[in-house]
Amino acid sequence: MNKILFFCTIAFLILLFSFSIERGEWTSVNENTLDEMSLDEVRMALGGEKSEHYMADYNPEKARIGLELILNGKRKKGLFKSKAISSYFVCTDCHNLNAEFSDAADQNPVDRLDYARKNKIPFLPGSTFWGIYNRKTFYNDDYVKKYGELIDKAKNSLPASIQVCAKYCSSGRNLKDWELEAIMHYFKQTELHLKDIRLTFDQKQSLANLQKLSTEEKKELLKEIESKYTSGYSAHFMETMPRDDRKYGAGGDAEKGKYIYDNSCLFCHLDGRVTYLKLDNDKLSAKLFLKNKTNYSDLSIYQIIRQGTYAMPGRNQYMPRFTKDKMSDQQIEDLMAYLNQLAEK
Amino acid sequence: MKNLGLIAVLFSIGQFGYAQDVTGTFNSTRIVNSHSTEMLGKKMWEYRIEHRFGDVAGSNGGAQTAFGFDNAADIRMAMEYGISDKIMAGLGRSKGIGRPYTSLVDGFIAARILTQNKENGMPISAALVGTMYYTYMKQISDPQSVANFEGKFSRRIAYSSQLVLSRKFSDRISFALMPTYVHRNYVAQDDLNDLVSLGAALNVKINKSMGVILEYFYNFENENFRTTATNSIGLGFEFVTNGHNFHINFTNARGFGELQYVALTQEDWLKGQFRLGFSISRNFKIKKS
Numbered sequence: 001m002n003k004i005l006f007f008c009t010i011a012f013l014i015l016l017f018s019f020s021i022e023r024g025e026w027t028s029v030n031e032n033t034l035d036e037m038s039l040d041e042v043r044m045a046l047g048g049e050k051s052e053h054y055m056a057d058y059n060p061e062k063a064r065i066g067l068e069l070i071l072n073g074k075r076k077k078g079l080f081k082s083k084a085i086s087s088y089f090v091c092t093d094c095h096n097l098n099a100e101f102s103d104a105a106d107q108n109p110v111d112r113l114d115y116a117r118k119n120k121i122p123f124l125p126g127s128t129f130w131g132i133y134n135r136k137t138f139y140n141d142d143y144v145k146k147y148g149e150l151i152d153k154a155k156n157s158l159p160a161s162i163q164v165c166a167k168y169c170s171s172g173r174n175l176k177d178w179e180l181e182a183i184m185h186y187f188k189q190t191e192l193h194l195k196d197i198r199l200t201f202d203q204k205q206s207l208a209n210l211q212k213l214s215t216e217e218k219k220e221l222l223k224e225i226e227s228k229y230t231s232g233y234s235a236h237f238m239e240t241m242p243r244d245d246r247k248y249g250a251g252g253d254a255e256k257g258k259y260i261y262d263n264s265c266l267f268c269h270l271d272g273r274v275t276y277l278k279l280d281n282d283k284l285s286a287k288l289f290l291k292n293k294t295n296y297s298d299l300s301i302y303q304i305i306r307q308g309t310y311a312m313p314g315r316n317q318y319m320p321r322f323t324k325d326k327m328s329d330q331q332i333e334d335l336m337a338y339l340n341q342l343a344e345k
Numbered sequence: 346m347k348n349l350g351l352i353a354v355l356f357s358i359g360q361f362g363y364a365q366d367v368t369g370t371f372n373s374t375r376i377v378n379s380h381s382t383e384m385l386g387k388k389m390w391e392y393r394i395e396h397r398f399g400d401v402a403g404s405n406g407g408a409q410t411a412f413g414f415d416n417a418a419d420i421r422m423a424m425e426y427g428i429s430d431k432i433m434a435g436l437g438r439s440k441g442i443g444r445p446y447t448s449l450v451d452g453f454i455a456a457r458i459l460t461q462n463k464e465n466g467m468p469i470s471a472a473l474v475g476t477m478y479y480t481y482m483k484q485i486s487d488p489q490s491v492a493n494f495e496g497k498f499s500r501r502i503a504y505s506s507q508l509v510l511s512r513k514f515s516d517r518i519s520f521a522l523m524p525t526y527v528h529r530n531y532v533a534q535d536d537l538n539d540l541v542s543l544g545a546a547l548n549v550k551i552n553k554s555m556g557v558i559l560e561y562f563y564n565f566e567n568e569n570f571r572t573t574a575t576n577s578i579g580l581g582f583e584f585v586t587n588g589h590n591f592h593i594n595f596t597n598a599r600g601f602g603e604l605q606y607v608a609l610t611q612e613d614w615l616k617g618q619f620r621l622g623f624s625i626s627r628n629f630k631i632k633k634s
Contacts, residue, residue: 087630271368272386276588276628280369282516288553314629
């Protein structure tokens with residue numbers, strides 16, 4: 001009898017244990033653990049396909065080197081100095097490393113500026129590197145007009161798009177294997193996690209009880225999750241605003257304009273940090289732009305923001321354009337409103 | 346991960362620290378003759394071509410010399426480089442004004458040691474400039490001439506040190522004081538090896554790309570020596586374009602470099618002994634790949 005009781009107890013325990021194994025890690029997942037899960041993990045668990053640049057994990061040392069390359073354009077370790085990727089730019093001249101929106105799915109330039117002001121981050125022409133690992137497409141929409149077949153591969157490949165950026169966008173060179181690898185490790189390290197996207201309570205509950213979901217439900221949940229973050233930033237080139245449409249700052253928000261001037265224009269032009277055109281927070285700089293406000297020249301705010309300039313032999317520093325998705329027409333008017341104010345200072 | 350986040354935050358803070366230093370006190374690394382407190386940016390190269398014509402008027406000027414255009418008082422070509430944002434160096438070659446030097450090579454190093462800053466209360470910018478000059482001109486056989494050098498290498502060498510103190514008073518007005526010391530290893534009997542001069546300059550910007558500059562150097566002379574020496578006065582007009590700086594000036598100084606415009610100026614504005622000069626500089630970076 002005792003034996004029967006003993007075996008029954010063992011069988012019950014095995015059953016219980018098997019049950020918990022079957023339910024897997026998801027049953028024991030509480031909300032905090034869920035938050036820390038990477039989107040890659042979640043996507044895989046929901047039957048999502050591996051991205052082209054999928055990495056199972058990152059190496060912290062390589063990620064650190066990747067960050068060093070992003071910030072400085074080269075690596076310096078004791079006497080060893082790697083060759084600069086570009087003599088003219090570093091990544092952070094055009095790209096932030098932080099989030100640029102409170103909602104990871106947002107791409108609206110108005111929200112982007114509001115977030116930048118709130119968090120005191122630069123307002124730059126390039127998309128942020130934050131969450132770039134989780135993107136599927138690069139150099140989207142109109143970038144083909146500028147780069148043509150150079151971005152054939154890069155459009156769907158993060159490593160290839162990094163190479164295009166290093167070689168062409170930054171007037172530099174192709175990355176060596178170890179450099180590209182290090183930057184990829186940094187991107188993997190800074191990939192998005194569930195905490196970075198806005199999931200509903202039900203979606204979180206579904207994730208916590210993943211094994212209960214059917215294949216169809218998983219597919220649906222995967223789709224919903226993928227809609228919660230940007231998998232490719234829109235990039236629409238704009239024509240220079242026609243003269244008749246320009247308001248020259250009338251009705252513009254000068255306070256927002258000041259933020260744009262200080263954190264877009266001066267970010268590169270203050271004392272010619274990145275480029276030859278030296279600007280300052282002074283009335284002479286403002287007057288320079290106001291004098292040219294009706295023009296279709298590089299010194300017209302309306303022209304230069306939308307068209308940028310191109311690198312050329314002997315002048316490799318150029319200004320990238322702000323697409324419609326990175327700066328709105330109203331924000332250009334806000335900038336003009338501030339320049340009007342600055343000129344009167 | 347936390348460390349990376351911290352680095353990213355610190356980087357952001359660093360980006361926001363840039364707006365405090367006062368910039369653009371002068372548009373170029375030079376005022377008229379003197380150095381300014383401006384430095385080339387890190388890894389920036391600058392190629393300079395500087396030219397001074399002959400006297401506009403006076404016995405050596407006028408219509409006969411097309412108001413000085415027929416003559417070249419001095420010509421300097423130089424390559425200069427920004428070692429860091431606050432330190433630069435340059436190597437130049439001048440024709441030399443021929444009194445006594447020709448074929449003059451100069452090498453200098455300049456460092457901005459103070460930067461005017463509104464937030465931390467620093468009222469001025471300051472730069473130190475040290476220059477060494479060497480002439481490789483042919484030795485003149487006349488032992489009475491300074492250019493005889495008595496066959497000694499060291500006698501071909503001179504030095505200058507300059508402290509440039511500047512302040513940008515407003516968007517348009519900047520002012521500078523330039524105490525300068527010149528030492529020549531070998532001089533004529535009626536000359537002095539050591540000279541001290543105090544320069545002053547006023548820069549008025551008309552707009553973002555044009556400015557007017559007035560510069561004057563007062564030499565503290567011993568009245569028993571250097572009786573023909575005069576103080577240099579310069580009036581400059583500056584045109585800045587994207588990457589170029591074009592400078593037109595009128596000055597009684599014939600030569601470039603502290604050695605020449607401080608120590609060797611003998612011309613008098615009131616006698617028409619001033620000249621048109623210009624300098625063109627082009628900034629560039631060398632692509633390494």
